[in-house]
Each structure stands twice: as C-alpha cells, then as structure tokens.
Amino acid sequence: MSLMKLKTENLNVVLNNKLVLENINLSIPTKKVTAFIGPSGCGKTTLLKSFNRINELNSECITTGKIYFNSANIYQKNYKLESLRRKIGMVVQNPHPFPMSIYENIVFGLRANNIKNKRVLDDSVEYTLRKTFLWEEVKHKLQSSAILLSSGQKQRLIIARAIANSPEVLLLDEPTSSLDPISTLKIEELIDELKTEYTILIVTHNMHQAARISDFTALIYNGNVVEYDLTDNLFTNPKNKLTEAYLTGRYG
Template sequence: MSENLSDEPATVLAPDKEPRTHAINLGALTQVDSRLTLAYESMCIQVRDFNLYYADNHALKNITMAIPQKRVTAFIGPSGCGKSTLLRCFNRMNDLIDSVHIEGTIYLDAQDINDKSVNVAELRRRVGMVFQKPNPFPKSIYENVAYGLRIQGIKNRHILDAAVEKSLKSAALWNEVKDRLYENALGLSGGQQQRLVIARAIAIEPEVLLLDEPASALDPISTLKIEELIYELKSDYTIIIVTHNMQQAARVSDFTAYMYMGEMIEYRDTSTLFTNPSKKMTEDYITGRYG
C-alpha cells in the first residue's frame, strides 16, 4: 500500500525525538520489487500546519507535508490554487511581498527557515530557484554561471573555470556552448537559456532546486531536454517542480501533490496518484472533469 505523505509527515521537532519512518512503495517508479523505507533523515523539507495570507486572502490553508531528499516532487492543480505560492515559501521569496503573513512552520534539514536567526541569502543559496521564463543575465555564458561564485568571493580562475564546466555539463549544455563561452547568453535559444539558468543555479551547490513551470514556455524538443535533465539532477538534488502539464508530472516526478484553492487535496507517490487516487477531487482533476 502506498502512503499519502500529506496525512502524517515525518517530522522531528527536537533532536532527542526518535525519527519516524515511512514505508513507501516505489516499485512502480524505480522498477525495484521492494519497499523503500524513508527515515526522518531522508526528509529534506517538512511543512507543518502552514498558512499564508496575502492581506485578507487566505492563499495556503493548513499545509502539512514532508518532501523526500533527492527525489522529484511535483505540484499540480488549476491556476491560482497555490502551487507557486507554496514553492516560493521554501526559499522565502514571498518575503518580498509586503502584504504576506504566514503561520506554521517549514523545516529545511530540521531548521525552521522562517526563524529570525536564518540568513535569508544563505537560505536562497541552499534552495535555488528557476522560473517559468528563462532569465539569463545580459552577460557572457561563462559569467552567467560564474556569477553566484563571484558573489561568494571566489576569484581564483581555475576554480571558476572548473565550476563553470562542471555546472554546464550537469545541465547538459557544455557540448553546445563550450566553444562560445564568452558570447552573450541572450543569443542562446530559449531551451538553452533555461538550461543555462539551471547551470547558474547549481553552480553554487544548492541542496534543493525549485522549478516553477520550467518548460511551459519551451517547444516540445526543449521540453524533453529539460525533463531528461531533471531526471539526471535528482541524484544530487532535491527537486520540487510546479507544472500544469500532468503528463510531465507523471513522467518526471516520484511524488505528486494535487492542490485546489490553497488546500493540499492529495499527496502520494506519483504512480498511485495518477492510477488510483484516493480523493474524488483528484480523480476529477486528472481525468479532466474540472480544473
């Protein structure tokens, strides 16, 4: 039986508590005929009773979930349901909106990310984000990837060269741009620009990658490359993706959360959610009856 991770997430509030475990059937996803036990240490992000308001608008309602480490988790649901709002909570991008008010807790590796002691710049280094529309800087390809490293004070050319090459290779872009590293990044195609932005994000070695509809503005071939890249990157990063494309969620994710009007309706392994959802609202959405 597959477990709905939103019902009872693995959470430890104090170091002296025993970690909970979750037995999750990933056989259909991993082609391994066994059950995988995910302990507390394997939960990268944990959300407890989380609410978010834009002034009087209750945008996120009592969200509780645990996001496994080095897996791909997809958020699906109709426009305005809170997918991107929740995604932005994980690196506190919503702090930039004056009217936002939050309640509840989000943990990254057992640290409350909204605690006043948290260095937000460091949090955003640990939790990188890629947006719907590619946003390369008007600089060379090289300088786009090296930008975050330079901000961190790294000046050694050999270190920068190695990091740029490694990141571009990880983003499956190196072979396409290795002979034009000093050309303006704005000259790349849309798909190449999005992979460059991903390379820029991973150059500073984050733990988590937030992808907000990363392929929605791309053609089918570029979309396929992004999906293949996501599959490769999950061995090194925890990835959370927002997508309106349910087929994409089914292809790339290990776990999927269906959201509606600020509520998390269902959250479980992707195979089960799409083939045997436990909630009628989920079934209606994935079969196109509404949303």
C-alpha cells in the same frame, strides 16, 4: 526526518489579506522529484516560493507555521536567508539570463561570494554546463552573450547557474512552459539526471509531465493539499474524488 529534506507544518500564507495556502503539511523526500499540480490560482507557485522565503519579498505576505529544512525551521527568527537561498535555488518559467556572457552568468553567485580564483570559476562553469548537457553546445562560445542562446538553452543555463551555488534543493516553477517539445524533453531528461544529487520540487500545469518525471505528486486545490502520494498511486489509484475529477478533466 533524515530522508526528508523539507517538511511543512501547519503552513499558512496570506497575500494581501487573502488566505492563499491553508494548513499545509507536507514532507518532501531527499533526492526525489516532487510535483505540485492543480488548477490555475490554487497556490502552487506560492507554495514553491515559501520554501526559500521568496514570498516575503512581497511586503503584504504573512506566513505562519513552520518549514523544516534539514531539521531547522527556516521561519525562525534570525534564520540566514542568504544561505537559505543559495541552498534552495529557484528557476522560473521564462528563462531570462543576465545580459552578460554565458561564463559570467554561471559564476555570478560565486563572484558575489567573493570567489575569485580563475581555476575554481572555470571548473564550476565546465562542471555545471556538463551537468546540464550544455557543454558541447556552448564550450566554444563561453564569452558570448547568454541572451543569444535559444530558449531551451537559456533554461538549461539558468539551471546551471543555480547548480553553481551548490544547492541542495531546486525549485522549478513551470520550467518548460515556454519551451518547444524538444527543449522540454531535454529539460525533463535533465531533471531525471539531477535528482541523483538534488531534491527537486516542480510546479507544472502539465499532468503528463508530472506523471513522467516526478516520484511524488501533491494535488493542490484552493490553497489546500487534496492528495499527496507516490505519483504512480496518485495517477492510477487516487483516493480522493476531487483528485479523480481533476485527473479526468472534470474540473480545473
């Protein structure tokens, strides 16, 4: 378990009376990139959102089973959700920074935690912007509105904002689907850099992207894990006929 950051055990998710995820058993290794691929509607995003219990914001969601995070079951009663969501940050498809300055976007979570020391806030802004390769691009305009950044810069800012909360895990839900090829490449390089410090789970529609950036891949189909393996194995030597059919474009 020590090399595993997250582990699901018989995870089922029902949304509005529909069984969306069925008996998911996955171990997610620490400081690796794990990709979830599969056809539209198969349950990838729901699976991603189960790792920080965001699904529960939908009152019609019923989750059963367990997810261990650092060996504690996050679905146990009284698990502290606020700390869970700080430690497991999430970045979604369309980058929407808060309508405030670049600086304030990044320190938002710190301020919410009552951190007021200017030096600490400044350091966090510089550290996270350097980490996301944005510092040189924005250091002269930290007080400008984040809304004015390009889409690719906004997505890196949102990753910087997640990192400012000192997470252990980053959940990325199709983080490049609205970006141009150059911005996509920058995010992919960033993910490669970030995995030295964080455990990364990514949902992507783009199989080439999964093959390029992930260490492990799970193919989800109809709410089930069809195959989960090292990305190289899954793409070059799939064990399941369904995986082979999906990878060769015969369905999905």
